[in-house]
Amino acid sequence: MKVAYWPGCVSRGFTPELHGSMAKVAPLLDIELVELDRACCTGAGVIAEHNQELADTLNARTFALAQQVQGAELMMNICSTCQGAQSECQERLDASAEYRDHVNETLSAEGLSYEKGLTNKNFLWLLVEEIGLDALAAKVKQPLTNLRVGPFYGCYIVRPRKRLGIDAEHRRDNYLHELIAALGGTVIDYAGMRKCCGFPIITMNKDASLKQAGRHLGDAVDAEADCLVTPCPLCHLNLDLQQPLAERTVGRELEMPVLHLPQLVGLALGLDPKELGMNRHVVRPTSVIDWSTSVVGAAA
C-alpha cells in the first residue's frame, strides 16, 4: 500500500534510527512511503499552546500536502506525539466548515486546501488495521521467542479516547500488546505502560520528568522485562537518551533497552540489528540481541 508518510522531526534528528528502521521495514510489508518532506513540525502541542490557529494552519498544510499524494490510501506517522497533535488540530478543522474555510484561505496563497476527512494513522494502527496481525505474523522470519517485551505507548496515542477513535471495536490502546504477541514475544505488563514518560516537562521540572521516566523503567525492570518498545520518539528520548540521568534521579540502576516500534518489527522480520540502528541507543540492547550471532533473544 502507498502512504503519505510523515516521519516527524525527532526521527530525523536525535533518533535517526527510527526513520532509518522504518525505511528498512516498509518494503518488507509492501508499504510504499511517500515522504512529506515539504511539511513542517506538528508543533507537538507546544505551538498550539502558543497560538491555536497557527498550529491548526500548519497542520492543515501538512494534511493538504498529504491529500495531494496521488494514489496514497492514507497518511501515516511514526510518532505518538505527532499523532496526538495532528488529531487535535484535525478535530477542530473537521468540526467546523467555517473554521476550515478560514484556515484554507491562509493556505490558498500557495494553492493548497485541506478537505475534511483525512485518515491519519500511526504505524502501529496501520499494522493492526490495514496490514493485519495475521498477515504480519505470516511474514515473521525470526519470532521473538522468549523475549520479554514491555509496551510503552506514550500518552498522545492512548488519550483522549474519543478523539483518537478508541472504543470497544478499535482497541488501539491495546495494539502494542497484540503486536508483541503476534511477533512471538512475551508481553510484560507493568504499572507505567500507559503513563507519561515525563518528556513534556523536561525543561520545566526536570526532577519530576526524570522521576517519571525512572519510575516506569524501574517498574519494567521489576517485572523482568528484557526491553521496552515504544511508538513515540519523544518517549524514547526520556526513556533511553535520558536514562543515565533518570538512574541518578531515582537512585537505582536501570539498564533497560528501549526499542522503536519499527525496530522490533524489523527484528522479527529478520533484519540485522545494526541495519536497524540498534547500536545507536544510549542503553545497549544487549538483552535483545546476542551481538555475536545477531540472534534475537537469549535462549532461555
Next chain:
Amino acid sequence: MSEAHDRPPQEFKLKLRRYDPESGQAPYWDEHTVELEPHRSVLEAVLQARDRFDGSIGIRCSCRQAICGSCGVRVNGEPALACHTHLDAALGSAADGVIEIEPMGNMPVIKDLIVDMDAVHWKKIQRVTPWLLAKQPVPEREYIVDKEAMVDVTQTAACIQCGACVSDCLAMEVDPGFIGPAALAKAYRFVGDPRDAEQHERLNDLAQDPQGIFDCTHCFKCVEACPKDVNPMGQIMRLRRIATSDQHITDQNNGKRHEAAFTGLIKDNGLLWEAELLPRSYGGNSWLGKFHPAAGKELLNSLPSIVKALLRGKVTPMGALKPHKIPSADLKRVQAIYDHIESHPERLELNLYISGEDESEAEEIVAGGLAVGAVEDAAPPASEGATSAPGPEGATSSDPTASEEGAGGSAPAGETPSATEPAEGGGTTDAETTHEDAEPVGPGPESANGSEPEEGSEG
C-alpha cells in the same frame, strides 16, 4: 440502553480494596457477590455488599446521581464516580469478570474507599482563590457580559469537585506539590470570567509557582478521568496561552522561554532542532541562549547523557550544530503563515465546547486523495463537551470569515453525538445534567471580598 433496563438481576463479583489505617493492618482485597440489574450502578453494588455482608465497608456517597461528587473511586483501575458507572459497563472493562473497586489515588486513604479530600484536593483548590474578585465598582444591578464568555466558563463551573482528575494526575504522582488539574480548571473559571478583576494577578501567581501551570505534563489523564467533561488539561493549556501570549508573563519553569524557543525554531527551520531547544529553553530564545549561565548549568547537568549519546553515534557533533530544515521555498510559506497569523490583532481560538460541531456530514464523501473512504476511522472527531451549543460562532471575535457565517449555515450542534456516545464506564444516565450550575462552595467563600454572584448575570 433501554434494553438494559429490561434485563433481570444478575450476579456481579466485586473485589474491594479494604484498608483501615487505625487498625495497623495492611490493605487487603475483599470479595463479595451481589445481585442487581445490569443497569444499576457500582455504588449500588457496593452498598448492597455493605448491607448484606459487611457493615464495615467504607464508601462516601450522597446524591447518587452524579451531582454531589462524593463517590469518586477507581473502577478497574480507572477513576470514576461509583454512582455514574453502570455495572454492565464495569463488567465489560473488568479483568477475569471481577469488578475491581479501589479508593482514588494521590490522596491518603481514611478508610476503605474513602480518601482524605481535605488533605490534598481542597488545599489545592484554596491555592487559586476560588471566588470572584469583582471588578469595581460593582454595578447596582447586574453585570452585562458577553454570553459566549459565560458559556465558556460553564465548562469549568460544571466541575463537581469529585477529585477523579486529582486521583490520576500523573504529574502529581511524582510531584505531590503540583497544584493539579481540578484547581487549575477552577482557576480558569475565574480567569475566563469577564467580571473578574484580577486576571493578570491570578495568572502571574500560577506562572510564578514552580508547581503551577507549567508543571503539567500534558498527559490527558484528567481529560479522560473527568465525568463532567470539564477538560482540565485543555483549561491548563488555555491558562498558559493567555499567560504567555497575551499577558507576556515570564515564569519560573522556563515555560514561556520553552514555548518561544520551540515556536521560534520551527519558524526558522520548519523542523525541530533539538540540540538548540534545550539551551534556549533555559538561556533564552536566541542562538546566544546556550551561553547563558542557566543553559551552561543545565548542559553540565546533562553531561552523562550527552557523552553517551556522542559515544554511541546517536548524536553527531555536526548533527547537533546544524539544524534540519525543510526546502527553502516551503520554509518561506511556513514563515508567511506565521507572519499572517501573528499579525492578527487578536488570537483566533475555536472552542468546540462553545461552538459544537457542524451537523454530521458523514455521508459526504470528498473526492480525491486521502479523503476517500476516510470516514470510517477518522469520522467522528468527538467534541470535548458536545453539549451546549449556543451558536455557530465559536471563535473569539476578529474572525475575518464572520461575514460568511450565514452562508456556512453551521447549525448549532446540539444534535451531534453526545447523546449517542457510549460514555466510557458510564453511559448516559438521567444525571447527564452537566450544566446545572453545580458550582460548589469552596472552602471559605465567606472570606471572599463581598458576596459575589457566581451565576450568569445575577445582581
